[in-house]
Amino acid sequence: MGIQDASGLKALLFDLDGTLVDSVPDIAAATNQLLDSEGHAPLEVDEVRRMIGHGIPKLVERAMAARGRVLDAEALAPLVARMMAFYGDNLTGRTALLPGAREALEEGARAGLGLAVVTNKPEGFSRTIVAHFGLDDLVPVVVGGDTCATRKPAPEMLLHAAAKLGATPATAVMVGDSGADVDSARAAGMKVVVVRGGYGGVAAEDLGADIVIDTLADLFDALKRLAETADARA
Incomplete structure (x- = not known):
């Protein structure tokens, strides 16, 4: 019996940065290029890592705050545009797939599940990264931070991706x-799996996910456990 038959699962929605790929080296390089252009000292890579997760505008805001600058929307906008240009010039130079990422997507495709990337990174940048690693044939739907009117942690992006895959919140799982x-998964009414070692500086066990896994190699065992738990409660 496949995972669809066992659980009714129709779609898996994957975050990108920290879930499928390690993009911190390239993001940190662009962030420090921006800081240098403003006359500020660079940040350590681990400092930038903890700032990632809510989109490029929030990253720029946090990076500037770390150097003592609090920006209003008017001052932030041109810095975000410059950051987008710096990062857009080098999206994949040092970015790498995380362990188990390709295999998890391939297993999902073999199981007949709809697959999507749902990330606060701009959609165009995200599509470039997905294509760079040859994942575009596996992932037909990419929803970026500029695809919808709101970003994660609002639910809109997840609901949009699920709908494009013919799934509902009850038949989709977020992996981040x-x-x-x-x-965002809670707000959308979806189950959520968290992979250890991601960005943000909060321990995976403290995020409130339905289940925590070490790497994406553990994903389908986790999905089976989620299905068994749901059956036991039914």
């Missing part, structure tokens, strides 16, 4: 690494 992923 951060509080934004968990909060």
Whole structure:
């Protein structure tokens, strides 16, 4: 019996940064390029890692705050545009797939599940990264931070992705690494799996997910456990 038959699952929605790929080196390089252009000292890679998860505008805001600058919307906008240009010039130079990522997507496709990337990174950047790793044939739906009117932790992006895959909140599971992923899944009425080692600086066990896994290699065992738990409660 397949995972669909056992659980009614129709779709898996994956976060990108910290879940499918480690993009911190490229994001940190662009962040420090921006800081340098403003006359500020660079941040350590681990400092930038903890700032990721709520989109590029929030990252720029946090990076500038770390250097003592609090920005209003008018001052933030041109810095976000410059950050987008710096990062857009080098999206994949040092970005790498995380362990088990390709295999999890391939297993999901073999199981007949609809697959989507749902990330606060801009959609165009996200599609470039997905294509760079040859995942675009596996992932037909990419929802970025500029696809919908709101970003995670609001539920709109997840609901949009699920609908495009013919799924409902009850038949979709979010897979991520951060509080934004968990909060958006809860708001959308979806189950959520968290992968350890992601971004944001909060321990995976403290994020409130339905289940926590070490790597994406453990994903389908986790989904089976979720299905068994649901059956036991029925």
